[in-house]
Amino acid sequence: MNRLATTFTGLEFENPFVLASAPPTESKRKILRAFEAGWGGVVTKTIGLHHVENVAGPKTIFQRASDVAPYVSRNKRPDTVSHSSWNWELISDQPLDLWLPDLEEIKKTYPTRMLIASIMAGADGDDEMANWQKLARAVVDVGCDAIELNLSCPHMDRKDMGANIANDEDVVRRILKAVKEAVDVPIWVKLTPATSSLVEGAGAAYEAGAASISLCNTFPSLPLMDPETMKFEVEVDGLVTSGGLGGLAILHQALQRVSDISKVYPDGAISGIGGIRGFREAFNFIVHGAGNLQVCTAAMEEKGSGGVGVQLIEELKSDLNDYLERKGHNSIEEFRGLARERIVEHNQVRRKSENYNGGYDIAS
Numbered sequence: 001m002n003r004l005a006t007t008f009t010g011l012e013f014e015n016p017f018v019l020a021s022a023p024p025t026e027s028k029r030k031i032l033r034a035f036e037a038g039w040g041g042v043v044t045k046t047i048g049l050h051h052v053e054n055v056a057g058p059k060t061i062f063q064r065a066s067d068v069a070p071y072v073s074r075n076k077r078p079d080t081v082s083h084s085s086w087n088w089e090l091i092s093d094q095p096l097d098l099w100l101p102d103l104e105e106i107k108k109t110y111p112t113r114m115l116i117a118s119i120m121a122g123a124d125g126d127d128e129m130a131n132w133q134k135l136a137r138a139v140v141d142v143g144c145d146a147i148e149l150n151l152s153c154p155h156m157d158r159k160d161m162g163a164n165i166a167n168d169e170d171v172v173r174r175i176l177k178a179v180k181e182a183v184d185v186p187i188w189v190k191l192t193p194a195t196s197s198l199v200e201g202a203g204a205a206y207e208a209g210a211a212s213i214s215l216c217n218t219f220p221s222l223p224l225m226d227p228e229t230m231k232f233e234v235e236v237d238g239l240v241t242s243g244g245l246g247g248l249a250i251l252h253q254a255l256q257r258v259s260d261i262s263k264v265y266p267d268g269a270i271s272g273i274g275g276i277r278g279f280r281e282a283f284n285f286i287v288h289g290a291g292n293l294q295v296c297t298a299a300m301e302e303k304g305s306g307g308v309g310v311q312l313i314e315e316l317k318s319d320l321n322d323y324l325e326r327k328g329h330n331s332i333e334e335f336r337g338l339a340r341e342r343i344v345e346h347n348q349v350r351r352k353s354e355n356y357n358g359g360y361d362i363a364s
């Protein structure tokens with residue numbers, strides 16, 4: 001029996017591990033390599049219709065921390081461990097027309113693996129709604145199993161795109177309505193963690209027919225400046241802008257957000273993302289309610305595998321399988337969401353004395 005198999009948003013995954021929308025899924029070559037290595041699914045690098053041109057410098061850096069010299073930096077030093085990725089890469093610059101035959105070939109080559117197309121358009125006006133529909137129809141026509149709406153890219157100039165619109169519940173509803181009218185596949189909605197109304201945004205998405213929330217995209221953040229050179233660790237002509245932090249550094253914050261949504265919508269599906277490097281992180285997303293797991297930074301960092309996490313997926317599968325066997329579970333569903341009830345209000349946690357009323361006076 002395959003204990004790793006899961007049904008998520010109605011789709012059959014051989015295992016719950018999926019490469020997230022990012023460089024590991026930016027081309028046919030990489031996606032085929034990822035499936036060969038054993039990933040259960042991929043979400044393609046986000047595909048759009050607007051003009052994309054990246055900055056004239058590095059798009060991603062990998063930052064490391066060290067016990068010996070305990071500061072975070074991209075600079076190569078001995079005895080360091082991974083801390084995070086920082087990127088300001090835009091969505092795919094490969095046009096839709098070139099993606100379509102690639103997607104078709106990928107799906108034909110690996111029919112049992114889940115191919116999810118990440119798409120993005122704007123929010124201003126009917127033309128943009130038509131763009132969402134055009135993208136959705138095109139990728140479904142060539143065989144994609146599901147769609148992920150990118151409402152979360154943290155470095156968009158356009159105010160009607162990416163993380164800039166994730167706060168707006170009406171916009172979320174409008175986009176979902178348009179896409180659902182166009183196609184009949186599960187629609188995942190990838191939200192930004194950088195909003196105080198995340199749970200409301202997720203609620204609007206579920207109500208409007210989202211099959212799942214994907215969480216998190218990267219956290220808006222700045223790279224560090226070197227005190228000696230006065231240069232940012234990544235910059236172009238001395239300038240930088242808000243980019244996205246990913247990797248281990250965002251794990252705890254991503255878990256909090258998955259938990260926030262899962263507690264209010266225990267029946268809502270969640271694809272957990274943020275800092276997964278191995279079984280332990282994946283396990284944590286599952287106990288907070290995630291039924292599917294996406295990975296980006298750890299796959300990119302793996303040396304010698306072309307940035308698609310060949311060894312990583314082997315380890316994830318075998319460590320999860322060992323755990324399930326050892327605990328006598330038939331699937332992750334048997335422990336999914338188990339932490340939910342143990343996340344409570346601060347005042348619900350026992351004090352040493354009984355004279356505490358959540359900071360309020362105790363009525364005498």
Ligand SMILES: Cc1cc2nc3c(=O)[nH]c(=O)nc-3n(C[C@H](O)[C@H](O)[C@H](O)COP(=O)(O)O)c2cc1C
Nearest residue numbers: 020021022046087216217246247274275295296297
């Ligand atoms: C270089 C880079 C490019 C990315 N591009 C996209 C993208 O096009 N669309 C998207 O939805 N997320 C994008 N992401 C975000 C990842 O899919 C993922 O949500 C994030 O990196 C957190 O996961 P991690 O901690 O495993 O890296 C990108 C991340 C990185 C590092």
